[in-house]
Amino acid sequence: MEEQDRGPDRPVDLSHVPDAEPRHEPRTLAGNKNPYTVLGKTYHLMDDETGYKERGIASWYGQKFHGRKTSNGETYDMYGMTAAHKTLPIPSYVRVTNLDNGRQVVVRVNDRGPFHAGRIIDLSYAAAQKLGFAARGTAQVEVEIIVPGDQAPAPLRANRDAPVVGTPAPGAFTPVKTTQAAPKNQPMTFVQVGAFSTLDAAEKRRTQLERFVDQPVLIYSPDEEPVLHRVRIGPLHTTEEVTALREQLRKNAIDQTHIVRE
Structure with missing residues (x-):
């Protein structure tokens, strides 16, 4: 959020606003200058955004x-489902x-930014x-390109580029695969595998799990006292998927788990 920026003057529930609907669009002349310079830094647009995930x-x-x-x-509309990105083509x-709660949206990139260090995308207020x-x-997020015509949500995959804590024994980890889409209007199901008093400990557990789990491994840190950083896997979509995951965790010496539905 830009400094001194703000949302609506009065609370507005925007949960009903539909996601952007991907469709084939030509790149606009405006907004796609390549390279371009902002605040003394030069940016180069992606030559091929296919497969982009960050x-x-x-x-x-x-x-x-x-x-x-x-x-x-x-015209920017903070009540629409749009975004700004530094190097993706416009529109995309x-x-x-x-990554804290598993919620997802689909947005249309039509702007440049954010130009704050360490930020990868600027979203509309909605x-x-x-x-x-x-x-x-x-928020900590994962951003993944959508190819128009193939926009159905794909099962999330853990970040395989994450650093590894320790060296697992050969054959100790067997990936759990899933291709099941989430049923509509159903609560999200997660398997919680620990609650830690420090974020560092939670990050280490997440890194360990990402070695053998295909579903997203999330850290949920609610605003409460005392703060407990909860490590959860999901969302999961079927009872069979939950059962298979918990069995896989047990095989890797993680026995203390419980199911969370939101």
Whole structure:
């Protein structure tokens, strides 16, 4: 969220706002200058965005830019499902997952930014609210390109580029695979595998799990005292998937688990 930016003057429930619907669109002349320079730094657009996936910090922008022109000349609407990205072509579509709670949205990239160090995407206020971090300003997310015509949500995969803590014994880990889509209007199911008093300990457990789990491994840190960083796997979509995952965890000496539904 840009400094001194803010959301609506009064609380507004935007949960009903539909996600962007991916479709084939030509790249606009405006917004796709390559390379371009902002604040003394030069950016080069992706030659091929196919397969793009990245984890990092998302922010949002609101009233400060509401009604102004985006990079491709459209009018920014903080109640729409749009986003700004530094190097993806304009327009393009991405799926954004909040790694703290598993929520997902699909947004249309029509702007450039964010130009704060360490941030990978700037979302509209509506998208941030649907992802559950509008009040906080930023969140850890995964951003994945969507190819129009193939936009059905794919099962999330753990980040295989994450650093490994320790060296597992040969043959100790067997991946758990899933291709089952989530039924609509059903609560999300997670398997919780620990609650830690420090974020560092939770991150180590997440890194360990990502070695042999295909589903997302999330850290949920609610605003409460005392703070406990809960490590969860999911969302899971069927009873069979939950059973298979818990059995796989037991094979890897993780016996203390329980199911969480949200």
